[in-house]
Amino acid sequence: MISCDYERRVPLSTLQLDPPLTAYKEKVIVPYSVQQMYDLVAGVEHYPEFLPWCIGARILKRDGNTLHADLIIGWKILRERFSSRVVLNPPNSVQFDYTNGPLKYLHGDWRFTPTAEGRTLVEFQVDFEFKSRALSLVMGGVFSELVHRMVGAYEARANQLYGKLPSGLLQAGKPLEQKS
DSSP states (O other): OOOOOOOOOOOGGGOOOOOOEEEEEEEEEESSOHHHHHHHHHOGGGGGGTSTTEEEEEEEEEETTEEEEEEEEEETTEEEEEEEEEEEETTTEEEEEEEESSEEEEEEEEEEEEOTTSOEEEEEEEEEEESOHHHHHHHHTTHHHHHHHHHHHHHHHHHHHHOOOOTTSOOTTOOSEEEO
């Protein structure tokens, strides 16, 4: 008796694989006021001065507390334009939603809460999905590090603009919580 086992093989091109959603959260206590941190994050037009890979920023429209902005992100020969709708809730939060560019979806949120010691708890979260599964697989491994570096750039900019607290008083920038 002959038996034959076989597997049904499906070409990869016929599979519908959705790119995974990528998410990142970080909490940090910084020695600056809520207003200072809000002003820093809400100052979209200044991002190219300090954010890694941000080579251009343009406010397209202001409508009350809502901005429509373009960021140009570049690295070596790559350049991408990201259009976003930014909702400003002074001085407690800045929310942003992606409207056009190479992603399928993006939502982010900055929250600023005063602490009893006169410092600020900064909470940042972002989640997004690439349009391309291949790009998602390539970028997924480095995404958390890229976002962490960008969050660190905000802190470095705050140090530059508002001055540093003497060392030992606060470990500014040390994540209280980081999830990727």
